[in-house]
Amino acid sequence: MAERKIFAGPKVRRIRNALSLTQTAMAEALEISPSYLNLIERNQRPLTVQLLLKLAAVYRVDLEELRGQTGGSLGQLKEVFADPLLSGELPGDQELVEVAEAAPNAASGMIKLYRAYSEQAARLSDLTALMAAEGHAPVAAGRLPLDEVRETLERRSAYFARIETAAEAFAATLSGGLDLAAGLKDWLRAERGIAVRVLPVHVMPDLRRRFDRHSMRLFISERLSQADRAHEIAIEAATLALLPAIDAELDDLSLSSAEARRIARFELARVAALALAMPYEAFLSAAKSTRYDIDILRARFGVSFGHAAARLAMLQRPGAAAIPFFLIEIDTAGHRLRRVGAQGFPQARFGGGCPKLNIHAAFLQPGQILAETVVMPDGASFLTIARTLEGPSVEFGERIRRTAILIGCDAAVGEGLVYGQATALDPVAVGPACRLCERRGCLSRAEPPVTRPLALDEMVAGLSAFDFQ
Incomplete structure (x- = not known):
């Protein structure tokens, strides 16, 4: 032989x-x-x-x-690529043999990475089982329900036709004129037998709003501003009066779990509350006449800056649409709290993760409106307006909750806004996010781009924290 x-x-x-x-x-x-x-x-x-x-x-x-033979590493690589996630990537085992023989350290790294992935998947599976045992809805498809809701709402328009129509019809029946809170209180008392009461901090220290079904009273925290109190009352009223419209829109979202639907219902109730406070036709007319001056709009409708800005991002009724705005809100640590858009958040074109955006600078000038034009690496330009938002009032010694909001639109249509003078200034060069941006010499870069190898040269140091080829 x-x-x-x-x-x-x-x-x-x-x-x-x-x-x-x-x-x-x-x-x-x-x-x-x-x-x-x-x-x-x-x-x-x-x-x-x-x-x-x-x-x-x-x-x-x-x-x-x-x-x-390549021994254990080849067998383990076969196990990795037998996973349904990777099973269709290779036509046979020959490439695995070549990897195991020619690059055993890389093969070992792939195996370790797959083991870490499997361990995390197993932990998530255990968490799902634990939640189900305690009566909670399971996590669907390895993704948290909150993430699913956020991604779903970010991809679609912020205009919900059924909610808008129902909110306009309901708002027309309210008394109180421009005082939304008074009209909603009258409706809650007359139609549902619910009384609204503002509670002091020591009685309700941890909640913004609570509905007591036994006493039929709606409690609102005194920590909230008048605009935020009206918004919380509107959320409760919308949940009661506009539920068929909310559920119809909810069905269209095609969410995968009961928990995701529950979260989305809260989000749609907030949308309905904004529609009640700022009826579509009246708000659109006021927005156009004031050239989209958010401060004037919030004063006219008795709402907060954040509510008025969010409402602008919803005005996309066919045949009666406003400028298509998009909106981001973050906290001081840079965590994304929400992203919405009149036509879906422009993730691919804008991103929203660049540290040079004025939404981050807004924290240095609380309460001030910052407007500027930004240009992306592909040449797309946007008008961005940023401002901080104050949270509930705090007791002495507590730290105030402050977030920042950015509302933006294409620079080409932004010239007609009251903030349009910013388009005459030199635009700020930004990117979608550090990991996706290839601008060289950026002083604000926090991470290297995944699309370029690092340029590690002991004899050269660039302006950026991460030089790349």
């Missing part, structure tokens, strides 16, 4: 590199030519029995290591 040929070039090369030997030095020790050793390392020549014995004698190499 003919002896099986042994091709172990990558293993021989690893032995040589580990000993810091040149091909000439190793070839001389093995009594072969450097060119022949080069062919062996490239798997173009097999290892002979004599050469195997020479390697074992000179470098104390384990012959079984050279003669054996």
Whole structure:
């Protein structure tokens, strides 16, 4: 029987590199030519029995290591690529054999990464089982319900036709004129027998709003501003009066779990509350006449700056649409709290993760409106308006909750806004996010781009914290 040929070039090369030997030095020790050793390392020549014995004698190499297959690493790689996530990536095992033989350290890294992924998936599965045992809805498809709701709402328009129509019809029946809170209180009392009461901090220290079904009273925290109190009352009223419209829109979202639907229902109730406070036709007319001056709009409708800005991002009724705005809100640590858009948040074109955006600078000037034009690497430009938002009032010694909001639109349509003078200034060069931005020499860069290798040169230091090729 003919002896099986042994091709172990990558293993021989690893032995040589580990000993810091040149091909000439190793070839001389093995009594072969450097060119022949080069062919062996490239798997173009097999290892002979004599050469195997020479390697074992000179470098104390384990012959079984050279003669054996790729062993455990190949089996583990097969296990990795048997996962349904990767099973369709390779037509056969030959590429795995080549990876295991030619790049065993990379193969080991892939195996470790897959093990970490499997461990996290197992933990999430255990968490899902624990939640189900305690009566909570399970996590769907390895994704938290809140993330699913956020992603769903970010992808679609912020205009909900059924809610808008129902809110306009309901708002027309309210008394109180421009005083929304008074009209809603009258409706709650007359139609549902619910009384609204503002509670002091020491009675309701941790809640903004609470409905007590036994006493039929709606409690509102005194921590809230008048605009926020009206908004909380509107959310409660919308949940009661506009539920059919909310549920119809909810069905269209096609969410995967009951928990995701519950979260989305809260979000849609907030949308309905904004529609009640700022009826579509009246608000659109006021927005156009004031050239979208958010401060004037919030004063006219008795709402907060954040509510007026969010309402602008919802005005996309067919045949009666406003400028298509999008909106982001973050906290002081940069955590994203919400992202919405009149036509879906422009993630691909705008991103919203650049530290140079004025939404971050707004924290340095609380209460001030910052307007500027930004330009993306692909040349797209946007008018952005940013301002901080104050949270509920705090007691002495508490730290106030402050967030920042950015509302933006294409710079081409932004010239007609009261903030349009910012388009005459030099635009600020931004990117979608550091990981996706290839602007060189950016002083604000926080991470290297994933699309370029790092340029590590001990003799050169660039302006950016991360230089890349």
